[in-house]
Amino acid sequence: MTSLAAELEQILGPKGWLAGDDAAPYSRDWLNRYGETPLGVARPGSTEEVSQVVAACQEAGVSITPQGGNTSLCGGAVSGRSGGVILSLSRMNAIGDVDRAAGTIVVEAGTVLARLHDHVEAQDLIFPMHLGAEGSAQIGGLIGTNAGGSHALRYGMMQDLVVGMEVVLADGTVWDGLRAVQKDNAGYQLRRLFCGAEGTLGIVTRAVLKLYPAPKQKATALLALPDIQTLVDYGTYLRGDAGEFISGLEFFCDLGLDLALRHVDGMEFPLESRSPFYLLVELTTSSAMVPLDEILEGALTVGMENGQVTDGALAMSEAQRAAFWRLREEQPEGQRLEGAQLKHDISVPPGKLASFLSEGAEVCEGILPGVRINPFGHLGDGNVHYNLSPADGQTDFGDKAKEFAEELGALASRLQGSFAAEHGLGRSKIALADHLRSATERDLMVQIKAAVDPKQIMNPGVVLKG
Amino acid sequence: MTSLAAELEQILGPKGWLAGDDAAPYSRDWLNRYGETPLGVARPGSTEEVSQVVAACQEAGVSITPQGGNTSLCGGAVSGRSGGVILSLSRMNAIGDVDRAAGTIVVEAGTVLARLHDHVEAQDLIFPMHLGAEGSAQIGGLIGTNAGGSHALRYGMMQDLVVGMEVVLADGTVWDGLRAVQKDNAGYQLRRLFCGAEGTLGIVTRAVLKLYPAPKQKATALLALPDIQTLVDYGTYLRGDAGEFISGLEFFCDLGLDLALRHVDGMEFPLESRSPFYLLVELTTSSAMVPLDEILEGALTVGMENGQVTDGALAMSEAQRAAFWRLREEQPEGQRLEGAQLKHDISVPPGKLASFLSEGAEVCEGILPGVRINPFGHLGDGNVHYNLSPADGQTDFGDKAKEFAEELGALASRLQGSFAAEHGLGRSKIALADHLRSATERDLMVQIKAAVDPKQIMNPGVVLKG
Known part of the structure; x- marks a missing residue:
């Protein structure tokens, strides 16, 4: 056992530290494309324990990858380095009292979304975030990836539904940003920055979320x-x-x-x-x-x-x-069961959807004639899950995956849209991002990352090159 | 004329560079509390000119303060240093075409809010940002201060109404973030960070704003x-x-x-x-x-x-x-005409408003017996403009202004609220912020500022100590 593993087991106790075979279920992403063998899985029970784990990793120079429900489509929640620590927030799943007058609730990051739905709906309120993985996705992961889903047109994305948060920073310090008000202009909008940072700037441990009246x-x-x-x-x-x-x-x-x-x-x-x-x-x-x-x-x-x-x-x-x-x-499931597929998570201004689909079809036909195109998604915000199945009689896409991603992403960008609408970048889209986003934009992110996590231990290799 | 002034006049032409008496109308904030004599006022007509001005200032090590309608209540839009450059965006006021399918419009930062209202309302749409200064406040200033106003409960603050932006960074580089989609998770949410940064991280030159259908x-x-x-x-x-x-x-x-x-x-x-x-x-x-x-x-x-x-x-x-x-x-105007006043821009969760008002009254009575309290504001988001007039027969508050601000701000913080709800920090609330926000929070902001503006030329002394 390494000295860091021993220290983490000491901090967390036996049920809070999983290694060897016990860590295996946490090691790979659910599309089974990413995940090096971790040192182990830390399962802290409190913010204080998260803080101690992060401080110990920082001291040892070992990377930390926070993991919620492990439903990332981009490999963002597993370790990119052999010997990294996975931090599972599953044990931190307490749901606080509803503040009805403010329309808010405080929850711990490991709370599963569907459980929160049930909890607030029993009180005639809703938390209006809905997506396919809601039975396993956790609040911390939803914040980390700035989840969107099918109600974003009306209620916004996760960044619009979080009014306050508590974050453990790279050196183990706890930032208490658990304010419960919409209007807070006391400096930079830090909670907006942590939302969507995919665990690369800090680990969200608790959040104050907005609730809405249940529909009658x-x-x-x-x-x-x-x-x-x-x-x-x-x-x-x-x-x-x-x-x-x-x-x-x-x-x-x-x-x-x-x-x-x-x-x-x-x-x-x-x-x-x-x-x-x-x-x-x-x-x-x-x-x-x-x-x-x-x-x-x-x-x-x-x-x-x-x-x-x-x-x-x-x-x-x-x-x-x-x-x-x-x-x-069931659109994704139908397509999955058809066989090989390529998924693209695009958004374009709704008025440009027709252009995107017609030009996209030309692009695809040019790359691999006969490829079958299945676009579906959220009309209101122009978010197209632009998925491909091989041409009739074919079983795969040859070596064209990268070309599809780059050409379709470039087309979305030309139309003032995004090549990464609601799934985030994770590990799988960094090369694509470096191809499509400007050096200015990437450098801004690199500067912010370096400032907040100078030792580069927070989920390295996600959002930006590790 | 300094060499920088000559260079700026060269870049901007005579109508783009104001110095001496011509600069005076831009030099002081409208409460006439802040503003050192600037080197001059740069009035660029394009993003390219903004970029050249910023690059020249960077090279010369001279500070830049962007100024919109100059209606900041916190001294955020005037120079804190003698010899700094004020950058007025007033000439950049073009309004682009409405994208009706997306519900968006592109505008330049110098566009006055009321003019935008008129423009989109003529097309049966609304831009739902309303506040007292809308006849002079400009889009760039509204973004910089993350304005709130009276419709935020339903439509959000400025950060919720901006889907894309163009920003000139500290070295003159232009970040083109003019995407027009709600869903864009290609890395950190930079547009959310620039919104509310009060010009200390970059200068917003154009923005893509959300529109809504006009009420019937x-x-x-x-x-x-x-x-x-x-x-x-x-x-x-x-x-x-x-x-x-x-x-x-x-x-x-x-x-x-x-x-x-x-x-x-x-x-x-x-x-x-x-x-x-x-x-x-x-x-x-x-x-x-x-x-x-x-x-x-x-x-x-x-x-x-x-x-x-x-x-x-x-x-x-x-x-x-x-x-x-x-x-x-007319609440603010009525109070202004009554004589001396102290303004506090507080927010607390609405369910704690009663506690805030009763405890606040005790705090105020303890500091200055008989002081008259006039709270008004936005019930839905708990934003109280908690204004004071002197006790009957008194004409001022003695030397108690700081004590009021600190005690009331601390009370708001204890109630999970904010001591700076919608007006921002500007220059006037930095000492208060350093007193009330945690060192962790301040240090995060300092790190981000240092990373993005290493020479500290972007509106120094605003949000953070200069």
Whole structure:
């Protein structure tokens, strides 16, 4: 046992320090692409223990990688160096009392998102962050990656939902930024900086989160639309006419529908005819007095009368609503079960979605003729999960993965969008980032990283080259 | 003429460089408390000129203070050093095209807020930042100070309304962060860091701002309530029941009303009886189908039936709505005309407002018996402008200003709030900040500043000691 391992076991006790085979379940990312064998896994039970672990690692010059639910799609939560320490926040999962007047709650970083949902929904409140991994993703990881998800159009990303935080810095010092107010201009917006830093500037241990009143009504529709520009135009109309109420504006295409229906059990398609594109619209309101169904029906009628919407169904029950959402949510699973895939997490201004899809298709066809393109995602914020399956009869993409990522990322950048919309950079997108972002932008990040973590022990090799 | 002045005049031409008497109008803050005589005022017409000015100042080791509308309440927009350069962005005031599908617009930093309002409102959109200085405040200054205002509860602060920006860094390099998407997780959230940095990390030259659909309906009420706790409780009820629609939730007290009615011309009080506290509620919706008046009337009836609301009036015309808002907006003017004043820009979680006001009153009475307290502000986010007038028969506060600021700031901090809610630190609150914020927090900011502006030429003496 190294002296650092012995020291960490001393700090954390036997249940707080896992090594050898016990550490194995934490060692690799869930796509099984990244993760060197760590020295061990530290499982602190308190901020004080996190602080001691970080200070010991700093002293020993050993890297620390914080890990939440380990659902990163970019390899951000496993060690890039053999002998690094993984810091799992799972034991720190306390949920504090709701402050109803402020609309806030304090939680520890290891709290699983779905558990927080249940906790606050029992009190007629919501924490409006929803994404596929919510059954395992933890608050600390969601903050570290600045998670987005399907409600970001209305409620913002994680950076918009965190009003205060506690962070253990690279030397073990604890920054107490647990303020519980929206307005705090006493200097730099540090909590915004730590949000999205993927554990490279410090380890978030607790956070004050914003809550919203639970909806008293929901109205959900699945619509068919003939092409992407019509989809965008209809979305723009909805945002003008039902702006306050839109809590979901999700799209997918017919290839994605086909894959989901073929591969995933228990899926039902509620419309009479197939169409190039589909739009899931969900309106919610916390007022009992809003004629929400009529508003959605009215919008649907407008769309049908002017030919934008070719078919549509309103959810008449909770079960139907869930079935509509499954069509969207099982898009990744349908594609995964089809075989090899390439995932790209792009965002472009919604008005440029049509350009992105048409130019993107040309780019893809140029790189690998016949490659099948399955774009789906969040219309309201222009976030496209632009996923590829091999051409019919093919089983892989040859050596073209990098070319796809670079060309599609460059196209998104040209359209004032982002090549890394909501999944972060992790380890997997650093080379891409260095290719696509300006040296000025990278240097700014390098300067900030060097200032806050001079020994480069905080999750090195994530966000920036290690 | 110094060689730097000659160089700047060469770069900017005669209308771009003001010195001597021509520079005087830019030299002092509008409360006339700060501002050393500058070398001159640079008025660049383009980002390229800003870049050249900054590079020249960097080379000469001369400080640069960006100035927008010069309405800072904290002395943040004038030079702290004799011979520093003031950089006025006023000539850079171009407004770009609206991107309706994305709900965004690109503007130059010198654009005056009210002009932007007019521009987008003519296209049935709003830019939802409203504050007293909107007739002169510029976008760059609003970003630099992370402005809040009266609509922050619903739409957020400036950091929530900026999706992309262009910044000239300390060495003159231009960072092009003019992306137009909500979701951009390609590394650290730099735009959030520059927002609120008060020009100490770089100079914002252009920004991509979020727009929202213009309301199709508004409903406004002025209510009387017996005490602060009832006000908070009623606000909590409103946020649950009319959550989506609340775009204003502003409070003031009877002393503030009295000062406004006595000192400001043309004020009318629409209720039958006076009361310790008043609440201005404004609901807006972009849907034509919401029964907005009924929702507000219903909420008012609930409040009256359970004794929370003792009197109330609904605005029946645009003129009445404007008259209600004037009662709130002229609070600062009423107090200013009363004579000497001390202003404190505090925020606390709304549920702790009652504690803050009762403990704050004890603190103030202990420091200077009889001092008159006039709290008003934004109920939804707990932002209290906690202003003091001298006791009856007194004309000043003796030497107690610092003690008031420190004690009230410490009280806000204990309640998980902020001693600098929406006005920033500027020059006037640095000593207070060093007294109230932790060394850990200050050191983080110092490290970031040193990394990004190693020669300390960007607005030194603002946010952090110069």
